[in-house]
Amino acid sequence: MPTTQVPTATREPLWAKVIDHTRCIGCHACTTACKSENEVPLSVTRTYVKYVDTGIFPQARRSFQVTRCNQCDDAPCVEACPTTAMFRRADGIVDFDKSICVGCKACIAACPYDAIFINPEDKSAEKCNFCAHRLDVGLEPACVIVCPTEAILVGDMNDPLSAVSGIINREAVAVRRPEKETRPKLYYKGADQATLDPLAARRPDGGIFMWSEQGDVKHQVPSGHSGPSNSSAAALLSYDIPHRAPWDWRVSLYTFTKSISSGAYLVPLLLGLSGMITWTNPVWTLLGPIVAMIFLMFTGALLVWDLDHPERFWMVLTRPQWRSWLVRGGFIITAYGGILALHLGAVIGGRPEIPQSLAWLGGPLAAMTAIYTAYLFAQAKARDLWQSPLLPPHLLVQALLAGSASLILLNPIELGVGAIWTLQASLVVHLILALGEVSMPHPTAHAALAARNMTKGAYATFYWGGIVLTASALLLMSASITIGALAGLVGLFLHEHAYVQAGQSVPLA
Numbered sequence: 304m305p306t307t308q309v310p311t312a313t314r315e316p317l318w319a320k321v322i323d324h325t326r327c328i329g330c331h332a333c334t335t336a337c338k339s340e341n342e343v344p345l346s347v348t349r350t351y352v353k354y355v356d357t358g359i360f361p362q363a364r365r366s367f368q369v370t371r372c373n374q375c376d377d378a379p380c381v382e383a384c385p386t387t388a389m390f391r392r393a394d395g396i397v398d399f400d401k402s403i404c405v406g407c408k409a410c411i412a413a414c415p416y417d418a419i420f421i422n423p424e425d426k427s428a429e430k431c432n433f434c435a436h437r438l439d440v441g442l443e444p445a446c447v448i449v450c451p452t453e454a455i456l457v458g459d460m461n462d463p464l465s466a467v468s469g470i471i472n473r474e475a476v477a478v479r480r481p482e483k484e485t486r487p488k489l490y491y492k493g494a495d496q497a498t499l500d501p502l503a504a505r506r507p508d509g510g511i512f513m514w515s516e517q518g519d520v521k522h523q524v525p526s527g528h529s530g531p532s533n534s535s536a537a538a539l540l541s542y543d544i545p546h547r548a549p550w551d552w553r554v555s556l557y558t559f560t561k562s563i564s565s566g567a568y569l570v571p572l573l574l575g576l577s578g579m580i581t582w583t584n585p586v587w588t589l590l591g592p593i594v595a596m597i598f599l600m601f602t603g604a605l606l607v608w609d610l611d612h613p614e615r616f617w618m619v620l621t622r623p624q625w626r627s628w629l630v631r632g633g634f635i636i637t638a639y640g641g642i643l644a645l646h647l648g649a650v651i652g653g654r655p656e657i658p659q660s661l662a663w664l665g666g667p668l669a670a671m672t673a674i675y676t677a678y679l680f681a682q683a684k685a686r687d688l689w690q691s692p693l694l695p696p697h698l699l700v701q702a703l704l705a706g707s708a709s710l711i712l713l714n715p716i717e718l719g720v721g722a723i724w725t726l727q728a729s730l731v732v733h734l735i736l737a738l739g740e741v742s743m744p745h746p747t748a749h750a751a752l753a754a755r756n757m758t759k760g761a762y763a764t765f766y767w768g769g770i771v772l773t774a775s776a777l778l779l780m781s782a783s784i785t786i787g788a789l790a791g792l793v794g795l796f797l798h799e800h801a802y803v804q805a806g807q808s809v810p811l812a
Contacts, residue, residue: 566706
C-alpha cells in the first residue's frame with residue numbers, strides 16, 4: 304500500500320546548508336555579503352573562503368573551502384556557554400544572544416571548527432547563524448542569494464522535496480571533523496580533503512599568503528604548521544584569515560593560583576588527618592586558610608579580568624547554564640570560599656573546634672576546586688591535548704605540590720616533615736605525568752602536534768624549563784628546603800603555561 308506523506312507545512316523545519324565545491328570559484332562574494340548583511344567589522348569574519356594549492360607546477364590544482372559555523376545538532380559551544388548566550392533553536396540553528404554574553408570565550412575553545420569569534424566592537428561572541436533573521440521572514444541567507452554559481456544551498460532537511468535534502472540523502476557529501484561527533488548540518492559536496500583537514504596543508508614560508516601578509520595578530524594560532532602534513536601530496540595553504548587562541552596567559556596563571564588555593568587547605572588537612580600536625584597547629588587554623596583565601600581571590604580576579612564583558616560576571620551565577628563546567632566551577636569556587644570564610648571566622652571568634660567539623664565539606668570542595676578545570680578543558684572539544692583522563696588526578700597532584708611548597712616557604716617549622724614528604728611525592732608524580740607528553744604517543748594528529756609545539760616548538764622553553772626546575776627542586780631540597788620549594792613552584796607555573804597555550808596552538812579550520 305502507498306504510504307501517506309505528512310505535509311511539509313506540519314513539520315518543524317530543520318535547516319541545513321550544502322556547499323557545492325564542484326561549483327565554487329572562490330570569489331569571496333559570500334564573505335562580503337555576510338559582512339554587509341550582518342555588519343561584521345574588519346579583522347573578523349562569519350564566513351570566509353580558504354584556498355589550498357596542491358601539487359607542483361605544472362601538475363597543480365587549487366581547492367576552495369567555504370568555512371563557517373557547522374550548526375551542530377550536538378553543539379559543544381551551547382554546552383560550554385555559561386549563560387545560554389549560545390543556544391540551539393527548535394529549527395536546528397545555533398544562534399546567539401549578545402545581551403547576555405560575558406565574553407568568557409568558552410564557546411570558542413569548545414568549537415572544533417574555529418567558527419566563533421569575539422566581535423571587536425561590542426566584545427560579544429558571534430558567528431554565522433544562517434542569517435536566521437532572514438529565514439524567519441521567508442528570505443534566504445545573504446550568502447546564498449549572492450553566490451554567482453549557486454554553490455551555496457540552504458534548505459529544510461525535514462522536507463524530502465527540498466534540494467538540500469535530496470543532495471544530502473542521495474549524493475556523496477562530507478562534513479568537517481566527524482570524529483568530534485557534533486553532527487554538523489553544513490555539508491560539503493565535492494570538497495577536497497586537503498581543505499577539510501586543517502592539518503593537511505602546510506603554512507606558507509614567512510606567513511605570506513595570496514593577497515595578504517598576516518602581521519602581528521594578538522595571540523595568533525598558526526594557520527597550518529611547520530611539521531609533516533597529513534596529506535601525501537604537496538598541499539600549501541595559499542589563502543586564509545588570522546586565527547586567535549581564546550585563552551591567554553591569564554588562564555595559565557589562573558590554573559596556578561587555583562592550585563595554590565586548594566592545596567594550601569588540603570595539605571594541612573591531610574597532615575591533620577594523618578596525625579602529623581595537631582588541629583591547633585597555626586598552619587591549619589590560620590596560615591593555610593589565609594593563603595587559600597588570598598589565592599582564591601586572585602583566581603576570581605583573573606577569571607573576571609579574562610572576560611571581555613567583566614561587568615557581566617555575575618550572570619554566571621544568576622542565570623547559570625548547568626551543563627557548563629565554567630558555571631559548575633564558579634559555584635564550586637564560591638562554596639569553597641564560603642567554607643574558608645567560615646573557617647577563619649570561627650578561629651577569629653574563638654571557636655577553633657568548628658574548622659575541624661567544616662573540614663568534611665571543605666576537603667571535598669578544595670579537591671573539586673583543584674580538579675574541575677580538567678572537566679572545563681574536556682568541554683573544549685577543539686583541543687585534543689586536553690582530552691586526557693589523567694588530567695583530573697594530575698591537577699590534584701599539582702594542588703598538593705603548590706600548597707605544600709607555598710606553606711613551606713611561609714612556615715617550614717610548624718609544618719614538620721609531613722609537608723616535606725608531601726612536596727617530594729607530588730614533585731615526583733608531577734614530573735612523571737609531565738614527561739608523559741614526551742614519552743607516550745598521542746591518539747590523534749591534533750594532540751600530537753600540540754604536544755610537539757609544547758616540547759619542541761614555541762612553548763618548549765616553558766615546558767623544559769618547568770621540567771628542569773621540577774627535577775632540580777627534588778635535588779635542592781636536600782640543601783635548602785625553601786629554595787627547593789620555590790623552584791618547584793616556578794617549575795609548576797612554567798609547565799602550566801606551556802600546557803594551556805600549546806593545547807590551543809593547533810589550527811582547526
